[in-house]
Amino acid sequence: MANQPLILLASARKESDTAAFVQKVFQDTPHTLLDLLDYHVGPYRYENDYPIEDEFLKLIDQLLQHQVIVLATPVYWYAMSGGLKTFFDRLTDLVTVQKSLGRQLEGKYVFLMAVGADDALPDGFEVPFKLTAKYLHMQYGSSLYASTQELETDIYHLGNHREFLREIQDALQ
Incomplete structure (x- = not known):
């Protein structure tokens, strides 16, 4: 799986x-x-008292099996989706109570895919991804964006896609 x-x-x-x-x-x-x-990931709680059905750590266990993680989100109101924001908030657990898991993210690569209504990613959209990767000692690779217009007309920037996949393959080496 790691490959x-x-x-x-x-x-x-x-x-x-x-x-x-x-x-x-x-x-x-x-x-x-x-x-x-497909996963129940509740909001971050300072008390660290999550319901038994919370699956955040299950997700983290699966992420840790891979060297490259691609975060794919729609652009909602110029930001990542609410589900991904909740997931990001829960990363706090990995620098507080689950530090041993958080340390295992070091050196892994993070890439971003996004889809939105505008022609390009909003200014600053990548900032939380880049800074979170840096904080967790991960490597931020790059982003790949498509507008909904491109998707509706099946117009894709194939050169950009190939370069994005090449960067991912390089990170897997």
């Missing part, structure tokens, strides 16, 4: 533009796909 990227899909619906984008880009590339909709 293929793990994609964490963070859309609010199963049949999303982001899911279609991931499918298109990775159609010929072996990968592991985890959909946040």
Whole structure:
């Protein structure tokens, strides 16, 4: 598993533009796909008293098996999806009560895929991804963006996709 990227899909619906984008880009590339909709991840709690059905640590265990993590999110109100934001908030657990797990993220690579209505990612969109990767001693690779217009007309920047996949393959080496 470590020799293929793990994609964490963070859309609010199963049949999303982001899911279609991931499918298109990775159609010929072996990968592991985890959909946040399939997991119960509650909001961060300072008391660290999560319900028994909380699956954040289960997700982390799967992430730790991979050298490359691709975060795939729609752009909602100029930011990542609420589900991914909740996941990011829960990363706090990995620098407080689950430090041994958090330390295992060091050196792993993070890439970003996003889909939104605008022609380009909003200014500052990548900042939380880059700074979170830096804080956790991970390597931030790059991002790949598609507008919903591109998806609707099936116009893809194939050169960008190939370069993105090449960077991921390089990170797996």
